[in-house]
Amino acid sequence: MWRYRSWDVPQIPAENPQTQKAITKSGLQHLAPPPPAPGAPCSEPERHIRSTVDWSESATYGEHIWFETNVSGDFCYVGEQYCVAKMLKSVSRRKCAACKIVVHTPCIEQLEKINFRCKPSFRESGSRNVREPTFVRHHWVHRRRQDGKCRHCGKGFQQKFTFHSKEIVAISCSWCKQAYHSKVSCFMLQQIEEPCSLGVHAAVVIPPTWILRARRPQNTLKASKKKKRASFKRKSSKKGPEEGRWRPFIIRPTPSPLMKPLLVFVNPKSGGNQGAKIIQSFLWYLNPRQVFDLSQGGPKEALEMYRKVHNLRILACGGDGTVGWILSTLDQLRLKPPPPVAILPLGTGNDLARTLNWGGGYTDEPVSKILSHVEEGNVVQLDRWDLHVEPNPEAGPEERDEGATDRLPLDVFNNYFSLGFDAHVTLEFHESREANPEKFNSRFRNKMFYAGTAFSDFLMGSSKDLAKHIRVVCDGTDLTPKIQDLKPQCIVFLNIPRYCAGTMPWGHPGEHHDFEPQRHDDGYLEVIGFTMTSLAALQVGGHGERLTQCREVVLTTSKAIPVQVDGEPCKLAASRIHIALRNQATMVQKVKRRSATPLHSDQQPVPEQLRIQVSRVSMHDYEALHYDKEQLKEASVPLGTVVVPGDSDLELCRAHIERLQQEPEGAGAKSLTCQKLSPKWCFLDATTASRFYRIDRAQEHLNYVTEIAQDEIYILDPELLGASARPDLPTPTSPLPTSPCSPTPRSLPGDAVPPKGDELVEAAKRNDFCKLQELHRAGGDLMHRDDRSRTLLHHAVSTGSKEVVRYLLDHAPPEILDAVEENGETCLHQAAALGQRTICHYIVEAGASLMKTDQQGDTPRQRAEKAQDTELAAYLENRQHYQMIQREDQETAV
Secondary structure, eight states: OOOOOTTTSOOOOOSSHHHHHHHHHHTOGGGSOOOSOOOSOOOSOOOOOOSSOOOSTTOOTTOOOEEEEOOTTSOOTTOTTTOSSTTOSOOOEEEETTTOOEEEGGGGGGGGTTTOOOOOOSEEOOSSOTTSOOOOBOOEEEESSOOSBOTTTOOBOOOOOSSSOOOOOEEEETTTOOEEESSTTTSOTHHHHSBOOOOTTTTTOOOGGGEEEOOOOOOOOHHHHHHHHHHHHHHHTTSOHHHHSOOSEEEOOOOOTTOOOEEEEEOTTTTTTHHHHHHHHHHHHSOGGGEEEGGGTOSHHHHHHTTTOTTOEEEEEEOHHHHHHHHHHHHHHTOSSOOOEEEEEOSSOOHHHHHTTSOSSOOSOOHHHHHHHHHHOEEEEEEEEEEEEEEOTTSOGGGOOTTOBSSOSOSEESSEEEEEHHHHHHHHHHHHHHHOGGGOOSHHHHHHHHHHHHHHHHHHTTTTTGGGGEEEEETTEEOHHHHHHHOOSEEEEESSSOBTTTBOTTOOGGGOTTSOOOOSSSSOEEEEEEOHHHHHHGGGTOOOEEEEEESEEEEEESSOEEEEETTEEEEEOSEEEEEEEEEEEEEEEOOOOOOSSOTTSOSSOOOSEEEEEEEEEEHHHHHHHTTOHHHHHHHOEEEEEEEEETTOBHHHHHHHHHHHHHSTTOTTEEEOOOOOOOTTOEEEEOSSSSSOEEOOGGGGGGOBHHHHOSSEEEEEETTOOOGGGOTTSOOOOOOOOOBTTBOSOOOOOTTOOOOOHHHHHHHHHTTOHHHHHHHHHTTOOTTOBOTTOOBHHHHHHHHTOHHHHHHHHHHSOGGGTTOOOTTSOOHHHHHHHTTOHHHHHHHHHTTOOSSOOOTTSOOHHHHHHHTTOHHHHHHHHHHHHHHHTOSSOSOOOO
16 A cells, blocks of 8 residues: 655644644644554444435534445555555445545544544534634645646646556645645645635635534523523514524525525436436535435425525526426525526426526536536526316216326426327326336337337327317417317427427427517417327427417316326316416526637637538547547547638537538538538537537537637537548557567558468467567558457457557557457456456557447456456446546546
8 A cells, every 4th residue: 555755745744833733724634744553443333424414413524425436546545554444355435525535435434543524514603703704724635646737836747547556646625626746845834724715616615614503502590491482482483483493504604796606406316327426526516515415305404594695596406397396495485585596407308408508418518617607697587387276067977087186296387288199198108107117217118118109199099089178268268169170189388498308399489470489488378289290290390380378378178188297297187277377486597608719719809700620529439538638639530611600609500510511512611521420410519628528409509619619620420430440531540669679660562462360360369569560560450350250459368468459459440449259258358357457457448348248248347246356347347437427526626
């Protein structure tokens, strides 16, 4: 393991009492000389390992928030002297989401011995005046991996890309993310005492100085108790039940006009596992006490606690149902003024999020940029509509349905209320999923069930007589005759422009003709009728039959009909439904920003026209290289050149790019390749983060070309082959490594015969690097396979030749990484089964898939587990998670 050395960390003398005091305040207690070695294990009961914030009166100051991790490359933070798991072969690890240290699970108690606590999220009441002005101190943490540059000297941090890295390269603050080299010349003692600015997101971070832990009052004299009790009753009688209740924590804000404090509510059930993963990123960027897991009790307690915070904003991370839940809670609490709500859409659908420009779903946009969007967003209003239901007294007993209900699942809607075909399909899906949940465990199966149910309902015509059993009166005008002429199979009362995962059933703004443009804040509902034909046309840009725009609706049904409220379906008995405006919610709309920096970062205005190169990236290259921008740029495929206005947004730019292949020689566009774009391509932002990330198509109108591109535009095409797999394009290759057996490269003579593949196989089997290199330069095919479909990389892995493996990874096409032999094994399967850690690291970093399975259904990680190499299995599992979903889980300077 590791020890602190003079070149690892600043040497901080502890003889000076002031120095020792500063160390204690800073969080760098572990930099001081260690106390005597630990003796016998502590007899105290083992402390509960927390994965959530503790809001009880027994909360521990500076308590870590632990999540399970398999970061095998990170050593235990407590150090060699205190690590109790260093001799054990397989020990689980935990990572703190708030400060990002990694320790063995048994070593968590040892953190107290080195006196290292997490960044404090509140302050104690103590004896000082609770209104005394205080400031936040830095929380310094050692890092073995750090991106960015040293704040003092401006130089980058040396990265150790080895399977285990012992050396500490940086000291960074968990609050502001400032980082310094771990040497005295860069990080000095004076910095320990400096106030922390809380970083670039200080405007939305709730400082720990605002959150005060209150002590429960304890009175010994009975008379004093009675007096205070009577006084408390008199005061509390003027307050609501929530305000009079004692809470362990009190929020004492210090208002500032520049601050927009943020509460984040995350629904971990939304979007598969997205919610559970993204909550860790928010705990890192913000105060953990402003991030709430909605599965731990809902939003009411948090909103009540923070109700007096000025300029408060809310970020709802989940689907439209999660947003509706929070808005209904705000209605109950009647906060004045109500805090505006922004949306981070998780899962699918998300029509409200699309309406407010937040997109149709979270892909891989950095959390740091999301926080900036929330801070800069515009405050807008959203109509909310009441649904009042009462039984229809005119319906006869023969119309009753035992399976019908007299109540709606929700009594208010933000998006839409509908009845007929779409509600019937949704109801069938919900009932089937409740009966057999194991059959609905994938998005593909769910979509297939929807399609099958819709088709069977179409054949049965269960909704074809809808118009005969309803009466619709809008603002006093009876629309029933018009509806009976149309014979719709579905009627939608729409509040927002989006419906059914992004479609626009009212039509585009220029298609309204006799109606006003649709708005979500005008106090009007749009009433739309759909036949089966118009419903099918929705997915290709069509719209329904516009019936009316109104402020009030009275809907009467004469029999049980399927209905749905914002996606929640039921079969409603014959009823009279009254729809009227309830109120307006305050929302945050993502704004379209005009970048102050033009295309080439000069100070001249944006030109009237931009001539810009377009290059596209394959999904394989993107997943393998999107954390390395330079390599991804080299792997991109030139598509052509477009000429667009200087102030173009991405929607306009998309039209120019798609025109490249329709008019290869057209004015303002010149195509360089004949390979067609797939319909699913999207733009990549190449400028605002340390890596590329995708831009949701629903947000293209919010981004200008000059905001995502400098020298050229990059687009992601999921159906494009990797650049090296294209026979019509040159393959980017690394320079050949110098070797004593081949000092200078030589070209293949025109009449020479390329070497046979068997010679290459023999060279790989014998670990003859010089021979393999010579055969390759003579024209040998590095993608040659033997009679069992094994590639040269398979043979190199079987012999354990690191040099040959590196050469093949550098010079063979990327397809060699995931090539399988006849038993379905890739080279990574083979290396994992043999326990070859370094070779596994080479192959994984080159971009090999960690999800491929062999004929037994095993992934490389499972092969390592079968070989009983738990550390290698943990490494592969971590990289598998990194490859699939990791977004912000890095120790990165903001």
